[in-house]
Amino acid sequence: MAESPITARGKDFAAWYQDVVLQGDMAEPAEIVKGCMVIKANGYAVWELLQRELDDRFKATDHQNVYFPLLIPQSFMQKEAEHVEGFAPELAVVTVAGGKQLEEPYVIRPTSETIIGHFFSKWIQSYRDLPMLLNQWANIVRWELRTRMFLRTTEFLWQEGHTAHSTHEEALEEVLRMLDVYADVAENVMAMPVIKGMKTKSEKFAGALRTYAIEAMMQNGLALQSGTSHDLGQNFGKAFNVQFQSSAGQLDYVWQTSWGVSTRLIGGLIMSHSDDKGLVLPPKLAPKKAVLVPIYRKDEEKGPVLEAAHRIAKEVGAKVDDREGPTPGAKFFHWERRGVPVVLELGPRDLASGTIVLKRRHTGLKEVCGQDALAAKLPEVLSQMQQDLYTTAKERLKTNTVLADSIGDVEDILRQVTAEKGGGQFVMAHVKDDPVCDARMKAFKATVRCIPLVDEYDGPGKCIITGEPVDRRVVIAKSY
């Protein structure tokens, strides 16, 4: 297997990541212009596959897709106090339109809780209207100071679910259900293991009661927040006057949730599996699962090889790279870089023996197999590869997670790992959910990533900062 970037590239991980995304002058998945991202064909195809996986799950849990405007009246933004304050620094505001100064500016949506709250109040009157389970696929704008391809761009694509419920219990169930959907897609589709947990109070979404998240570990040991699910309580219900009449005839405010994942997932995917040769895509998200490269020397070989190539490719659902210009070597390189899981090689030798060469992207191993056996073998290989990628990533997460029982240890571990590898580790320690503790982490550039929903360690203990009792270890790490 190609050496993992965590050891191969050390501190150059960021540069390596840029290389994989840009692929030199080929610029395959994406490029960036003034902080905004152009997603190219290979990157967008992955997003489309990911979208479908997510959308199928949303539909299966009774959600409906809708679309709300990109431009939100500024006054809407200002109705929920904590929400305005949290988002104010990163808002893009439209003040001039049609050549005139606007009486009321629009903000370009940084998220849609406000405008959806406005419509919830028009659409919801009775408990019979609940739950209202909506989702929208959209682009949003947040004026970030420092952008990084896929991970943080000024404009990005995402999915935002917004739901309204008659009780807090039901809303909380929804919050956790959707967190599970995200974890399912991350682990079983992206082959990216995640830790489900709750954000600390100071890290929660502006305007939420609580934020839940999935955290993944990249190859260099840094954490990536990969999806969030918010318990909004009645905050937006009250701000937008979303009231309903219960079966008992009483008026109450709705309990809302919102949840989202973005094109950041593609960044996580790249940083989870790719190597120095380029992209590595898990088969379930590979736009092309297999490419067949025909090899021939002489004109009389060309006909039979191409004929067999197309026949076999059709049988197994592969694409034939029958371009005339590039040599087979150039083609191997081309597809390897783009993360195609399996490259098949078919030449005169194979025609003579009825075989075909199969190369796996993630291990680089070549294997000769019978042409007749390929149709049965390919799906197996792909499914094994999907599993392998997950196992490798899971193993990495495990070996790079360590326990610590004092704040000094946490700091030492993170400092040492950063010095050696330029990355990080997940440090599990007992820490109270308190802004004081969050602030203490900041001193060494780490954060409490989440308080895991499932405690896989030793249960309760004393906070390593305040000494107060807490019920489990939390994840501390440096992050993107």
Add this chain to the structure above:
RNA sequence: AGCGGAGUAGCCGAGUGGUAAGGCACGUGUCUUGGGCACACGGGAUCGGGAGUUCGAUUCUCCCCUCCGCUACCA
């Protein structure tokens, strides 16, 4: 946004007060094809933008823009 660095062809990159080397990529031809073929020829640059100094500025000065690193902010 603060501090630091940098902008020369699609990409990388040398260099100069007298309009610019090399490599990759691109085009054509020959040759090749089981891991980025080779060779030959060829096209492509208002040297980030504006102003100033100068006989002459890509080079020096000033302003602006953009990009990169650290700080900061976040899906």
